[in-house]
Amino acid sequence: MSAARRAGLGLCGLFGFLVLIELLPRTGLVPSAYFPPTSRIAVALWDQVLQGSFWSALGDTLIAWGLGLLIAVAGGVVAGVLLALVPWLRRFTASTVEFLRPIPSVALIPLAVLLYGTQIGSTLLLVVYAAFWQVLVQVLYGVGDIDPVAEETARSYRLGTWARIRYLLWPTGLPYLMTGIRLAAAVALILAITAELVIGAPGLGVRIAVAQSSQAVPQMYALIAVTGLLGLGINLGARAAERRLLSWHQSVRGEAVV
Amino acid sequence: MGRVMRRILVNVMWALTLPALLIAAWWLVSDDSTSIYSPPLRTILRTFGPTWDGDRLTHDVVPSLLRLTAGYLLAAVAGIGLGLLVGLHAQLRATLEPVLEFLRALPPPVLVPIIMLFAGIGDTMKLIVIASGCLWPVLLNTVEGVRAVDQVMIETARSYRLPAPARLRHLVLPAASPQIFAGLRQALSIGIILMVISEMFAASNGLGFAIVDFQRSFAIPEMWSGILLLGLLGFVLSMLFQLVERRALAWYHGLRASRRAS
Amino acid sequence: MLEVRGLQKVYEGAGRRVEAVRDLTFTLEPGELACLVGPSGCGKTTLLKCLAGLLAPSAGDVLLGGHKVTAPPPGMALVFQEYGRSLYPWLRVRDNVELPLRQKKEMSRQRRRELVERSLAEVGLTHAHDAYPWQLSGGMQQRVAIARAIAYEPEVLLMDEPFAAVDAQTRADLEDLVRRVWQDLGVTVLFVTHDIDEAVYLGQRVLVLSNSPTVVQEQLTIDLPDERDQLTTRADPRFTAFRTRIYEQIQAAKVAKA
Numbered sequence: 001m002s003a004a005r006r007a008g009l010g011l012c013g014l015f016g017f018l019v020l021i022e023l024l025p026r027t028g029l030v031p032s033a034y035f036p037p038t039s040r041i042a043v044a045l046w047d048q049v050l051q052g053s054f055w056s057a058l059g060d061t062l063i064a065w066g067l068g069l070l071i072a073v074a075g076g077v078v079a080g081v082l083l084a085l086v087p088w089l090r091r092f093t094a095s096t097v098e099f100l101r102p103i104p105s106v107a108l109i110p111l112a113v114l115l116y117g118t119q120i121g122s123t124l125l126l127v128v129y130a131a132f133w134q135v136l137v138q139v140l141y142g143v144g145d146i147d148p149v150a151e152e153t154a155r156s157y158r159l160g161t162w163a164r165i166r167y168l169l170w171p172t173g174l175p176y177l178m179t180g181i182r183l184a185a186a187v188a189l190i191l192a193i194t195a196e197l198v199i200g201a202p203g204l205g206v207r208i209a210v211a212q213s214s215q216a217v218p219q220m221y222a223l224i225a226v227t228g229l230l231g232l233g234i235n236l237g238a239r240a241a242e243r244r245l246l247s248w249h250q251s252v253r254g255e256a257v258v
Numbered sequence: 259m260g261r262v263m264r265r266i267l268v269n270v271m272w273a274l275t276l277p278a279l280l281i282a283a284w285w286l287v288s289d290d291s292t293s294i295y296s297p298p299l300r301t302i303l304r305t306f307g308p309t310w311d312g313d314r315l316t317h318d319v320v321p322s323l324l325r326l327t328a329g330y331l332l333a334a335v336a337g338i339g340l341g342l343l344v345g346l347h348a349q350l351r352a353t354l355e356p357v358l359e360f361l362r363a364l365p366p367p368v369l370v371p372i373i374m375l376f377a378g379i380g381d382t383m384k385l386i387v388i389a390s391g392c393l394w395p396v397l398l399n400t401v402e403g404v405r406a407v408d409q410v411m412i413e414t415a416r417s418y419r420l421p422a423p424a425r426l427r428h429l430v431l432p433a434a435s436p437q438i439f440a441g442l443r444q445a446l447s448i449g450i451i452l453m454v455i456s457e458m459f460a461a462s463n464g465l466g467f468a469i470v471d472f473q474r475s476f477a478i479p480e481m482w483s484g485i486l487l488l489g490l491l492g493f494v495l496s497m498l499f500q501l502v503e504r505r506a507l508a509w510y511h512g513l514r515a516s517r518r519a520s
Numbered sequence: 521m522l523e524v525r526g527l528q529k530v531y532e533g534a535g536r537r538v539e540a541v542r543d544l545t546f547t548l549e550p551g552e553l554a555c556l557v558g559p560s561g562c563g564k565t566t567l568l569k570c571l572a573g574l575l576a577p578s579a580g581d582v583l584l585g586g587h588k589v590t591a592p593p594p595g596m597a598l599v600f601q602e603y604g605r606s607l608y609p610w611l612r613v614r615d616n617v618e619l620p621l622r623q624k625k626e627m628s629r630q631r632r633r634e635l636v637e638r639s640l641a642e643v644g645l646t647h648a649h650d651a652y653p654w655q656l657s658g659g660m661q662q663r664v665a666i667a668r669a670i671a672y673e674p675e676v677l678l679m680d681e682p683f684a685a686v687d688a689q690t691r692a693d694l695e696d697l698v699r700r701v702w703q704d705l706g707v708t709v710l711f712v713t714h715d716i717d718e719a720v721y722l723g724q725r726v727l728v729l730s731n732s733p734t735v736v737q738e739q740l741t742i743d744l745p746d747e748r749d750q751l752t753t754r755a756d757p758r759f760t761a762f763r764t765r766i767y768e769q770i771q772a773a774k775v776a777k778a
Contacts, residue, residue, distance in 0.1 A: 001348055001349075001352060005352070006352045006355075009349065009352035009353045010352055010355055010356045011356075013352075013355070013357050014356045014357060016353075017357045034375040092272060092275065092276055093276055094272075094273070095273035095276065095277060096276045096277055096280065099277065099493055101496075102447070102495070102496035103488070103489035103492045103493065104447065104450040104451055104454060104488060104492045105451075106450075106454040106455060106458075107454070107469075107484075107485045107489055107492070108485070109454075109458065110469050110472070110473035110481050110484075110485065111481075111485065113473060114295050114478075186363075189365055190367065190448075193365040193367055193368060194365070194367040194451070194455060197367055197368065197455075198459070205367075208371060209371070212371040212374075220371060220372070221372070224364065224371075224372065227364060227365050227368050228360050228363050228364040228365075229363075230363075231362075231363030231364060231365060232360055232363040235362075235363055408605050410600055410602045410605035410606050411606065411608065413569075413574050413600070413606075414600065414606045414608075416574055417573075417574060417592045417597070418592070418597070418619070418620035418623070418672065419592050419594060424619075424622075424623055428608070428611070429608065432608070432611075433608075435610075509609055509610040509654075510610070512652060512654060512655070513609045513652075513654045516654045516655065517654075
């Protein structure tokens with residue numbers, strides 16, 4: 001299938017989706033009080049866009065997301081590389097990592113409320129906790145993927161620690177790190193919105209909660225659509241960055257061919 | 259035999275030392291804590307038993323787990339079924355791709371307010387929330403897996419004239435299963451998040467409800483014990499998942515190991 | 521048995537037109553073992569896929585037992601070069617061999633078992649029923665693929681460079697295996713290879729293909745004795761003569777192209 005045809009079909013699908021949402025409430029198949037048609041959501045969205053408070057809420061969400069992601073990536077990389085370079089440390093921490101990783105970060109919600117209330121700190125706590133493990137685990141996978149022959153070559157030529165990081169760890173680990181960042185970016189958004197929605201920390205989530213409690217249904221849908229677009233943008237951006245940074249790497253080249 | 263035992267013992271030591279140290283440190287540091295937010299670990303552990311006794315277990319923990327199981331299984335079946343359908347039809351896939359990408363990108367917790375409008379605040383709402391959040395990772399990973407089925411394997415099936423149902427069962431599903439399991443794993447963590455959140459939002463029982471209830475009534479040791487229980491639950495479910503995955507994908511792990519060795 | 525008339529295959533796409541096979545005509549007699557040999561990249565695989573009904577030719581016909589081949593026909597089995605991808609890694613050896621038989625509704629379970637048993641014994645793998653393919657060496661995996669093909673009881677067996685990816689020792693064993701299977705079962709075999717020695721050693725007849733776009737450059741009847749073995753046959757002066765002759769043909773084909 002040609003790229004143009006794919007794009008055409010995709011646009012048709014998108015258009016059909018919007019038309020469906022328009023028609024479902026209009027024909028009375030679903031109650032329009034709960035499910036406003038596309039046009040009314042679009043009007044509500046436009047209304048939001050004209051308000052300064054919408055933009056500051058969007059900004060708050062993005063700041064919490066970005067800052068949390070940054071901390072998580074930095075922490076994940078430092079911890080991952082440290083564990084990679086010191087084998088006994090990795091063995092020492094393996095069980096703890098395996099135990100802490102699956103703990104759902106929403107378990108920390110009450111703790112966040114007690115510590116930070118409705119401030120941005122609550123959001124950051126949840127975002128960092130959730131995103132950190134994504135990065136760390138991918139970095140550890142990446143380190144585990146180092147070609148043993150390359151490793152032995154490096155050792156037989158007596159490369160120092162720094163050279164091993166530069167020429168062995170970095171190129172092997174980078175694709176995994178990028179995957180980790182991509183996954184972490186998506187998870188970070190989920191937790192940022194969750195914190196705002198459930199705790200009431202500033203951002204889009206709290207606006208959704210307000211719209212919900214004041215029965216402003218079209219506004220609520222419009223804001224939810226914004227979070228979806230945000231998520232979409234983050235996914236596409238992360239994938240584009242991955243492709244650009246790793247254009248030399250097999251996994252990306254392989255993907256491009258298919 | 260003695261050597262095997264020793265190796266096991268050494269491994270257990272490696273695995274247990276750090277957790278033991280961390281718990282000991284928590285115990286010691288918090289022992290004379292007077293802060294209401296971080297009560298001594300001793301107190302938290304003492305409240306754990308009485309807090310999560312039989313009554314709370316049947317009233318809060320079991321309903322939570324039932325909702326999670328039902329929603330998750332529903333999403334798994336629907337996600338794999340729809341994923342096969344979309345993955346096998348190139349036209350359909352190209353048409354739906356942008357819409358699916360958008361739906362996947364929606365942070366699942368925002369589904370809660372929408373679904374509350376339709377389904378109220380009962381069990382149905384929670385079930386739908388969990389199912390509709392878990393659906394996308396399963397669906398999209400199944401599509402990816404189906405799309406990536408090896409060309410030679412497909413030609414083999416064609417040349418031996420395997421009819422469509424046999425191809426689905428013996429080729430497409432197993433070939434896509436590693437990817438499907440990756441989706442199921444993502445879905446599991448999303449499912450737990452949604453279970454908790456849907457109960458925090460509006461509920462009269464459930465694990466999430468109980469924890470928030472403790473926090474609001476400043477029953478801090480009880481709240482901490484709830485956090486511990488939730489953490490434990492996440493860990494146990496993830497272990498269970500790994501167990502199932504190891505069994506179902508034994509061939510895949512063997513294949514990968516043999517490739518790495520060569 | 522198998523008749524190819526004026527076969528042509530042109531690939532078209534993205535403004536490019538590649539003629540892989542130009543005009544091929546040849547016939548296989550029932551019970552014959554013929555080898556197709558040609559330079560690398562001369563469209564051998566394309567040709568074989570057309571014969572197997574996996575690709576639709578652009579012009580010309582393939583007839584099996586007088587019937588035109590438009591889809592994979594029942595009396596034909598194909599052994600692929602990529603054994604690792606043609607065997608299903610999630611099925612054990614026995615199940616891989618049995619899978620095609622299970623689709624034959626009229627076949628009893630008893631008979632299926634017998635066929636699996638017999639064909640695995642034929643290729644010398646009685647002890648590996650319960651292994652997964654990836655637990656076996658490359659040569660053994662290709663034996664499994666051959667067992668699967670003969671258990672299917674085809675009239676025509678097509679083999680697409682089946683031994684290109686195995687080491688020389690194993691290759692010699694597998695060549696003898698193909699000769700033996702052919703003699704035991706009386707099946708018609710078309711064996712595609714780029715290895716001239718292999719073609720001469722195996723075939724009753726060798727079809728030499730030209731460079732792409734492919735035509736049949738020459739057909740040679742190999743009148744070596746039916747009992748062949750790796751030592752004496754390959755030392756036979758007539759063997760060397762055939763080999764030289766084919767080598768010259770292929771060189772000529774390359775020069776003609778350039």
